Amino acid sequence: MSFRRAISIACGFAGGSAVLVCAAVAADKQGYFGERCRLRETLAAVYAAQPPAWPTVNGWDYNWDKRDPSSIMNGRKKESAGDIGSPDGENNKPKATRYICLIRHSQYNLKGEGDKEKILTPLGREQAEFTGQRLAALGLKYDVLIHSSMTRATETANIISKYLPGVELVSCDLLREGAPIEPVPPVTHWKPEAVQYHEDGARIEAAFRRYIHRADPKQKEDSYEIIVCHANVIRYFVCRALQFPPEGWLRMGLNNGSITWLTIRPSGRVALRSLGDSGFMPPEKLSRT
Numbered sequence: 001m002s003f004r005r006a007i008s009i010a011c012g013f014a015g016g017s018a019v020l021v022c023a024a025v026a027a028d029k030q031g032y033f034g035e036r037c038r039l040r041e042t043l044a045a046v047y048a049a050q051p052p053a054w055p056t057v058n059g060w061d062y063n064w065d066k067r068d069p070s071s072i073m074n075g076r077k078k079e080s081a082g083d084i085g086s087p088d089g090e091n092n093k094p095k096a097t098r099y100i101c102l103i104r105h106s107q108y109n110l111k112g113e114g115d116k117e118k119i120l121t122p123l124g125r126e127q128a129e130f131t132g133q134r135l136a137a138l139g140l141k142y143d144v145l146i147h148s149s150m151t152r153a154t155e156t157a158n159i160i161s162k163y164l165p166g167v168e169l170v171s172c173d174l175l176r177e178g179a180p181i182e183p184v185p186p187v188t189h190w191k192p193e194a195v196q197y198h199e200d201g202a203r204i205e206a207a208f209r210r211y212i213h214r215a216d217p218k219q220k221e222d223s224y225e226i227i228v229c230h231a232n233v234i235r236y237f238v239c240r241a242l243q244f245p246p247e248g249w250l251r252m253g254l255n256n257g258s259i260t261w262l263t264i265r266p267s268g269r270v271a272l273r274s275l276g277d278s279g280f281m282p283p284e285k286l287s288r289t
């Protein structure tokens with residue numbers, strides 16, 4: 001059973017969460033999902049939750065990742081008062097900042113048939129070297145290097161990994177490229193089927209919930225995570241993280257091998273530090289096709 005098929009089955013039974021979990025567990029048993037990429041939990045959470053409610057024009061929802069300590073406290077207090085550590089809930093408050101570095105894979109052979117043949121071009125491999133050098137030169141204490149399981153993202157991550165010895169490499173199916181949500185305004189050159197938005201949209205939203213959230217209260221130190229994935233996924237993540245209308249994702253452009261930084265404070269505040277930075281690459285190495 002392919003990953004896509006597993007997801008379709010899961011979607012088909014979205015009404016019955018038990019069946020959904022079974023489908024995802026079956027997929028999990030077949031080894032599609034790595035240790036750090038728990039599709040079962042994330043998908044179950046997506047379908048159990050209300051459909052995402054986009055905030056109003058002027059509002060900022062502090063509980064956007066459902067990890068706002070005050071909301072969690074209130075929920076638990078109702079069930080078991082006094083059973084949650086210190087009275088002021090200090091232990092339950094996140095303290096660390098998460099720095100998330102989103103990298104668009106570098107240039108690949110567009111003529112390849114299917115994912116396996118869509119491998120990096122020689123220029124694409126060079127671009128990934130520049131990105132790897134840049135990340136190493138920044139000298140941050142990276143915790144993990146997660147990448148989409150698609151060939152072009154895996155290849156890009158492997159090249160970057162050479163420059164970051166000792167940083168764990170993790171592959172994840174949730175991060176694969178897709179059609180996150182119908183873009184507004186619509187474009188004529190790109191028209192996926194409605195069913196594709198339906199399937200990919202839920203998966204990419206699941207990826208967002210899995211990776212983009214404030215630190216866990218147990219996290220003591222700030223963390224730096226690298227995620228190598230795809231332009232549509234990154235643009236959707238940026239819209240969602242900033243609480244901008246997600247339909248606007250296609251209004252942004254990202255260079256191959258570029259770096260997008262998100263900072264998530266313990267309070268739930270989010271800042272976009274850079275979008276598609278590729279200033280570290282010599283101009284002749286930027287792909288313009």
Ligand SMILES: *[C@@H]1O[C@H](CO)[C@@H](O)[C@H](O)[C@H]1NC(C)=O
Nearest residue numbers: 107108254255256287288289
């Ligand atoms: C990145 O490379 C792909 C081919 O791999 C190409 O279609 C795309 O236009 C490039 N993007 C930019 C911004 O250069």
